[in-house]
Amino acid sequence: MPALRHDPISNRWIIVARERAARPQPRIISAADTSALDCPFCGGHESRTPPESFSLRSSETSANENGWRVRVMGNKYPALGPMATTAPRFVDGRPAMGAHEVVVESPHHVASAGALGVAQWHDIVLAYRQRLEYWSRQQGMRYALLFKNVGAAAGASQQHIHSQLAVLPVVPPAVEAELDGAHTYYKEHARCVFCDLVKREMEEEVRLVAQTERFVAFCPYAGRFPFETWLMPRHHAPYFERLPNSDTEQLATILREVLCRVEACIQPVAYNCVFHTSPFDTHDLSHYHWHIEITPRMTTVAGFELGSGLFINPLPPEDAAAILRASSIPPQIT
Ligand SMILES: [Zn+2]
Ligand SMILES: [Zn+2]
Protein backbone atom coordinates (compact mmCIF):
# COMPACT_ATOMS: atom_id res chain seq x y z
CA MET A 1 0.00 0.00 0.00
CA PRO A 2 1.38 3.45 -0.85
CA ALA A 3 2.52 5.48 2.16
CA LEU A 4 2.96 9.14 2.92
CA ARG A 5 6.21 10.04 4.64
CA HIS A 6 6.94 13.36 6.23
CA ASP A 7 10.36 15.01 6.22
CA PRO A 8 10.44 17.28 9.31
CA ILE A 9 13.42 19.29 8.02
CA SER A 10 11.93 20.53 4.76
CA ASN A 11 8.33 19.95 5.90
CA ARG A 12 7.83 17.96 2.69
CA TRP A 13 5.51 14.99 2.24
CA ILE A 14 6.80 12.14 0.04
CA ILE A 15 4.64 9.32 -1.34
CA VAL A 16 6.34 5.91 -1.44
CA ALA A 17 4.42 3.74 -3.91
CA ARG A 18 5.94 0.44 -5.00
CA GLU A 19 2.84 -0.09 -7.22
CA ARG A 20 4.04 2.71 -9.51
CA ALA A 21 7.16 0.77 -10.49
CA ALA A 22 5.07 -1.62 -12.63
CA ARG A 23 3.49 1.06 -14.81
CA PRO A 24 4.41 1.43 -18.49
CA GLN A 25 7.54 3.45 -19.13
CA PRO A 26 7.17 6.92 -20.67
CA ARG A 27 7.48 7.05 -24.43
CA ILE A 28 8.16 9.97 -26.71
CA ILE A 29 5.01 11.26 -28.40
CA SER A 30 5.22 11.13 -32.15
CA ALA A 31 2.66 11.32 -34.91
CA ALA A 32 3.89 7.97 -36.19
CA ASP A 33 3.09 6.22 -32.95
CA THR A 34 0.51 3.60 -33.89
CA SER A 35 -0.11 2.01 -30.55
CA ALA A 36 -3.92 2.49 -30.55
CA LEU A 37 -4.31 -1.30 -30.64
CA ASP A 38 -2.46 -1.64 -27.35
CA CYS A 39 -3.91 1.48 -25.78
CA PRO A 40 -6.07 0.86 -22.70
CA PHE A 41 -7.63 4.34 -22.96
CA CYS A 42 -9.15 3.97 -26.44
CA GLY A 43 -12.92 3.58 -26.80
CA GLY A 44 -13.74 -0.15 -26.98
CA HIS A 45 -10.93 -1.10 -24.58
CA GLU A 46 -12.91 -0.42 -21.37
CA SER A 47 -12.26 -3.92 -20.00
CA ARG A 48 -8.52 -3.14 -19.83
CA THR A 49 -8.99 -0.42 -17.21
CA PRO A 50 -10.45 -0.34 -13.70
CA PRO A 51 -14.23 0.34 -13.67
CA GLU A 52 -15.29 3.92 -14.31
CA SER A 53 -16.23 6.32 -11.52
CA PHE A 54 -17.77 8.88 -13.88
CA SER A 55 -18.40 9.34 -17.57
CA LEU A 56 -20.14 11.60 -20.03
CA ARG A 57 -21.72 9.23 -22.53
CA SER A 58 -24.67 8.80 -24.84
CA SER A 59 -27.82 7.80 -22.98
CA GLU A 60 -28.20 4.55 -24.92
CA THR A 61 -24.94 3.19 -23.49
CA SER A 62 -24.10 1.82 -20.04
CA ALA A 63 -21.14 2.30 -17.73
CA ASN A 64 -17.93 0.54 -18.76
CA GLU A 65 -18.91 0.09 -22.38
CA ASN A 66 -18.06 2.15 -25.44
CA GLY A 67 -20.08 5.25 -26.30
CA TRP A 68 -18.46 7.72 -23.85
CA ARG A 69 -16.96 11.12 -24.56
CA VAL A 70 -14.98 11.56 -21.33
CA ARG A 71 -14.34 8.68 -18.93
CA VAL A 72 -12.89 8.70 -15.39
CA MET A 73 -11.56 5.63 -13.61
CA GLY A 74 -9.13 4.68 -10.84
CA ASN A 75 -5.47 4.69 -11.86
CA LYS A 76 -4.26 1.12 -12.47
CA TYR A 77 -0.95 2.01 -10.83
CA PRO A 78 -2.11 4.28 -8.00
CA ALA A 79 0.20 6.54 -6.06
CA LEU A 80 -2.52 6.78 -3.44
CA GLY A 81 -4.52 3.98 -1.87
CA PRO A 82 -8.24 3.65 -1.40
CA MET A 83 -9.86 5.56 1.40
CA ALA A 84 -10.04 3.91 4.81
CA THR A 85 -11.82 5.27 7.84
CA THR A 86 -9.36 3.95 10.41
CA ALA A 87 -5.94 4.94 9.19
CA PRO A 88 -3.15 4.01 11.57
CA ARG A 89 -1.09 7.13 12.28
CA PHE A 90 2.66 7.28 12.72
CA VAL A 91 4.88 10.12 13.79
CA ASP A 92 6.41 10.52 10.38
CA GLY A 93 4.30 8.44 8.04
CA ARG A 94 0.77 7.27 7.36
CA PRO A 95 -0.84 5.15 4.67
CA ALA A 96 -1.51 7.26 1.60
CA MET A 97 -5.26 7.32 1.90
CA GLY A 98 -6.93 9.09 -0.92
CA ALA A 99 -7.58 8.31 -4.52
CA HIS A 100 -5.81 8.47 -7.82
CA GLU A 101 -8.05 8.81 -10.87
CA VAL A 102 -7.46 9.10 -14.59
CA VAL A 103 -9.62 11.35 -16.78
CA VAL A 104 -9.54 10.00 -20.34
CA GLU A 105 -10.34 13.01 -22.47
CA SER A 106 -11.39 11.40 -25.73
CA PRO A 107 -12.37 7.91 -26.90
CA HIS A 108 -10.10 8.49 -29.90
CA HIS A 109 -6.37 7.82 -29.86
CA VAL A 110 -5.14 11.41 -30.03
CA ALA A 111 -2.37 13.10 -28.11
CA SER A 112 -2.61 16.82 -28.80
CA ALA A 113 -4.98 19.40 -27.34
CA GLY A 114 -5.73 20.77 -30.80
CA ALA A 115 -7.03 17.41 -32.05
CA LEU A 116 -10.11 18.03 -29.89
CA GLY A 117 -12.62 20.78 -30.59
CA VAL A 118 -14.13 23.22 -28.12
CA ALA A 119 -17.25 21.05 -27.60
CA GLN A 120 -15.05 18.16 -26.45
CA TRP A 121 -13.00 20.48 -24.23
CA HIS A 122 -16.28 21.64 -22.73
CA ASP A 123 -17.11 18.05 -21.73
CA ILE A 124 -13.59 17.73 -20.29
CA VAL A 125 -14.04 20.88 -18.17
CA LEU A 126 -17.41 19.54 -16.92
CA ALA A 127 -15.76 16.24 -15.96
CA TYR A 128 -12.97 18.06 -14.08
CA ARG A 129 -15.51 20.13 -12.16
CA GLN A 130 -17.68 17.10 -11.36
CA ARG A 131 -14.73 15.09 -9.96
CA LEU A 132 -13.48 17.94 -7.78
CA GLU A 133 -16.98 18.62 -6.56
CA TYR A 134 -17.45 14.91 -5.77
CA TRP A 135 -14.19 14.59 -3.85
CA SER A 136 -14.76 17.84 -1.96
CA ARG A 137 -17.73 16.09 -0.31
CA GLN A 138 -15.75 13.01 0.83
CA GLN A 139 -14.69 12.94 4.45
CA GLY A 140 -11.02 13.14 5.32
CA MET A 141 -9.92 14.46 1.95
CA ARG A 142 -8.39 17.92 2.04
CA TYR A 143 -7.23 18.41 -1.53
CA ALA A 144 -7.53 17.14 -5.09
CA LEU A 145 -4.69 17.94 -7.43
CA LEU A 146 -5.75 17.81 -11.06
CA PHE A 147 -2.78 17.56 -13.41
CA LYS A 148 -1.82 16.64 -16.92
CA ASN A 149 1.49 15.16 -18.08
CA VAL A 150 2.06 15.42 -21.81
CA GLY A 151 5.11 13.87 -23.45
CA ALA A 152 7.68 11.49 -22.04
CA ALA A 153 9.90 14.27 -20.67
CA ALA A 154 6.93 15.43 -18.58
CA GLY A 155 6.27 11.97 -17.16
CA ALA A 156 3.44 10.73 -19.41
CA SER A 157 3.33 6.94 -19.61
CA GLN A 158 0.34 6.92 -21.99
CA GLN A 159 0.23 8.91 -25.19
CA HIS A 160 -3.60 8.99 -25.34
CA ILE A 161 -4.88 12.39 -24.13
CA HIS A 162 -5.71 12.27 -20.41
CA SER A 163 -5.33 13.98 -17.06
CA GLN A 164 -4.99 12.64 -13.53
CA LEU A 165 -6.53 13.52 -10.21
CA ALA A 166 -4.69 12.88 -6.96
CA VAL A 167 -7.02 13.15 -3.99
CA LEU A 168 -5.09 13.76 -0.79
CA PRO A 169 -5.63 13.82 2.98
CA VAL A 170 -3.02 16.63 3.17
CA VAL A 171 -2.63 19.97 1.40
CA PRO A 172 0.36 19.71 -0.98
CA PRO A 173 3.33 21.84 0.14
CA ALA A 174 3.35 23.78 -3.15
CA VAL A 175 -0.22 24.89 -2.50
CA GLU A 176 0.47 25.49 1.20
CA ALA A 177 3.33 27.81 0.20
CA GLU A 178 1.05 29.72 -2.20
CA LEU A 179 -1.65 29.98 0.47
CA ASP A 180 0.91 31.38 2.93
CA GLY A 181 2.25 33.91 0.42
CA ALA A 182 -1.24 34.98 -0.61
CA HIS A 183 -2.30 35.33 3.02
CA THR A 184 0.71 37.50 3.85
CA TYR A 185 -0.08 39.71 0.86
CA TYR A 186 -3.72 39.95 1.91
CA LYS A 187 -2.81 41.02 5.44
CA GLU A 188 -0.67 43.82 4.03
CA HIS A 189 -2.88 45.04 1.16
CA ALA A 190 -6.37 43.72 1.98
CA ARG A 191 -6.59 42.45 -1.58
CA CYS A 192 -6.17 39.08 -3.30
CA VAL A 193 -2.70 38.84 -4.85
CA PHE A 194 -4.10 36.93 -7.84
CA CYS A 195 -6.72 39.62 -8.49
CA ASP A 196 -3.94 42.22 -8.38
CA LEU A 197 -1.79 40.08 -10.69
CA VAL A 198 -4.62 39.84 -13.23
CA LYS A 199 -5.08 43.61 -13.10
CA ARG A 200 -1.36 44.25 -13.62
CA GLU A 201 -1.02 41.79 -16.50
CA MET A 202 -4.10 43.22 -18.24
CA GLU A 203 -2.62 46.72 -17.92
CA GLU A 204 0.92 45.88 -18.98
CA GLU A 205 -0.20 43.55 -21.81
CA VAL A 206 3.35 42.39 -22.70
CA ARG A 207 3.00 39.00 -21.02
CA LEU A 208 -0.58 38.25 -22.15
CA VAL A 209 -1.12 35.03 -24.11
CA ALA A 210 -4.92 34.85 -24.46
CA GLN A 211 -8.04 36.30 -22.90
CA THR A 212 -11.80 36.02 -22.84
CA GLU A 213 -14.32 38.11 -20.96
CA ARG A 214 -13.99 35.85 -17.88
CA PHE A 215 -10.44 34.40 -18.11
CA VAL A 216 -6.91 35.49 -18.86
CA ALA A 217 -3.68 33.61 -19.62
CA PHE A 218 -0.22 35.13 -19.34
CA CYS A 219 3.44 34.22 -18.90
CA PRO A 220 4.13 35.01 -15.25
CA TYR A 221 6.67 37.75 -14.53
CA ALA A 222 8.83 35.32 -12.54
CA GLY A 223 8.12 32.15 -14.54
CA ARG A 224 10.44 29.21 -13.80
CA PHE A 225 10.38 27.63 -17.27
CA PRO A 226 10.45 28.86 -20.90
CA PHE A 227 6.84 29.38 -22.07
CA GLU A 228 5.43 28.86 -18.56
CA THR A 229 1.84 30.11 -18.74
CA TRP A 230 -0.79 30.70 -16.07
CA LEU A 231 -4.51 30.78 -16.73
CA MET A 232 -7.02 32.14 -14.21
CA PRO A 233 -10.44 33.74 -13.79
CA ARG A 234 -10.37 37.52 -14.12
CA HIS A 235 -12.67 37.86 -11.11
CA HIS A 236 -12.06 36.47 -7.65
CA ALA A 237 -12.85 32.73 -7.45
CA PRO A 238 -11.20 30.54 -4.78
CA TYR A 239 -12.72 27.14 -5.74
CA PHE A 240 -12.45 25.51 -9.16
CA GLU A 241 -15.30 23.12 -8.32
CA ARG A 242 -17.64 26.13 -7.99
CA LEU A 243 -17.03 27.21 -11.59
CA PRO A 244 -20.41 28.61 -12.70
CA ASN A 245 -22.20 27.04 -15.68
CA SER A 246 -22.00 30.37 -17.45
CA ASP A 247 -18.16 30.14 -17.48
CA THR A 248 -17.52 26.55 -18.53
CA GLU A 249 -17.57 27.20 -22.26
CA GLN A 250 -15.19 30.16 -22.04
CA LEU A 251 -12.80 28.10 -19.94
CA ALA A 252 -12.93 25.28 -22.50
CA THR A 253 -12.15 27.75 -25.29
CA ILE A 254 -9.20 29.46 -23.62
CA LEU A 255 -7.73 26.27 -22.14
CA ARG A 256 -7.72 24.66 -25.59
CA GLU A 257 -6.22 27.78 -27.13
CA VAL A 258 -3.43 28.07 -24.56
CA LEU A 259 -2.50 24.37 -24.73
CA CYS A 260 -2.44 24.56 -28.54
CA ARG A 261 -0.16 27.61 -28.46
CA VAL A 262 2.19 25.91 -25.98
CA GLU A 263 2.26 22.70 -28.02
CA ALA A 264 3.07 24.69 -31.16
CA CYS A 265 6.14 26.25 -29.51
CA ILE A 266 7.91 23.24 -28.01
CA GLN A 267 9.48 20.24 -29.75
CA PRO A 268 9.22 17.49 -28.74
CA VAL A 269 6.00 18.40 -26.95
CA ALA A 270 6.44 17.94 -23.20
CA TYR A 271 4.65 19.90 -20.53
CA ASN A 272 2.75 19.61 -17.28
CA CYS A 273 -0.47 21.39 -16.50
CA VAL A 274 -1.64 21.64 -12.88
CA PHE A 275 -4.80 23.09 -11.37
CA HIS A 276 -4.31 24.90 -8.07
CA THR A 277 -7.48 25.52 -6.09
CA SER A 278 -8.35 26.16 -2.44
CA PRO A 279 -8.30 23.20 -0.01
CA PHE A 280 -11.70 21.58 0.52
CA ASP A 281 -11.76 22.37 4.25
CA THR A 282 -11.55 26.15 3.82
CA HIS A 283 -14.43 28.60 3.50
CA ASP A 284 -14.73 31.43 1.00
CA LEU A 285 -11.07 32.41 1.05
CA SER A 286 -10.60 36.08 0.18
CA HIS A 287 -6.88 35.72 -0.49
CA TYR A 288 -6.61 32.67 -2.78
CA HIS A 289 -7.79 32.32 -6.36
CA TRP A 290 -7.82 29.09 -8.41
CA HIS A 291 -5.51 28.98 -11.41
CA ILE A 292 -3.90 26.65 -13.91
CA GLU A 293 -0.11 26.49 -14.30
CA ILE A 294 1.28 25.15 -17.57
CA THR A 295 4.97 24.35 -17.36
CA PRO A 296 6.75 23.18 -20.51
CA ARG A 297 9.65 20.81 -19.90
CA MET A 298 12.41 22.05 -22.19
CA THR A 299 14.97 22.61 -19.47
CA THR A 300 16.25 19.94 -17.12
CA VAL A 301 15.81 20.29 -13.41
CA ALA A 302 19.42 19.63 -12.36
CA GLY A 303 21.62 19.88 -9.28
CA PHE A 304 21.42 23.65 -9.00
CA GLU A 305 17.62 23.71 -9.08
CA LEU A 306 17.23 20.67 -6.81
CA GLY A 307 19.78 21.95 -4.31
CA SER A 308 18.81 25.60 -4.26
CA GLY A 309 15.13 25.62 -5.11
CA LEU A 310 16.01 28.39 -7.59
CA PHE A 311 15.17 28.12 -11.27
CA ILE A 312 17.08 29.50 -14.23
CA ASN A 313 14.75 30.57 -17.06
CA PRO A 314 16.67 31.33 -20.27
CA LEU A 315 13.63 32.82 -22.06
CA PRO A 316 12.23 36.10 -20.69
CA PRO A 317 8.46 35.74 -20.13
CA GLU A 318 7.81 38.84 -22.27
CA ASP A 319 9.54 37.13 -25.25
CA ALA A 320 7.77 33.84 -24.55
CA ALA A 321 4.37 35.56 -24.55
CA ALA A 322 5.11 37.23 -27.91
CA ILE A 323 6.07 33.87 -29.44
CA LEU A 324 3.00 32.16 -27.97
CA ARG A 325 0.69 34.89 -29.28
CA ALA A 326 2.21 34.54 -32.77
CA SER A 327 1.88 30.75 -32.89
CA SER A 328 -0.95 29.31 -34.90
CA ILE A 329 -3.64 27.19 -33.34
CA PRO A 330 -5.37 24.32 -35.13
CA PRO A 331 -8.76 25.28 -36.56
CA GLN A 332 -11.94 24.41 -34.71
CA ILE A 333 -13.33 20.97 -35.27
CA THR A 334 -17.07 20.71 -35.05
ZN1 LIG B 1 -5.73 5.31 -27.13
ZN1 LIG C 1 -8.61 36.81 -6.38
Ligand SMILES: [Zn+2]
Ligand atom coordinates in the same frame (compact mmCIF):
# COMPACT_ATOMS: atom_id res chain seq x y z
ZN1 LIG D 1 -0.17 27.77 -8.25
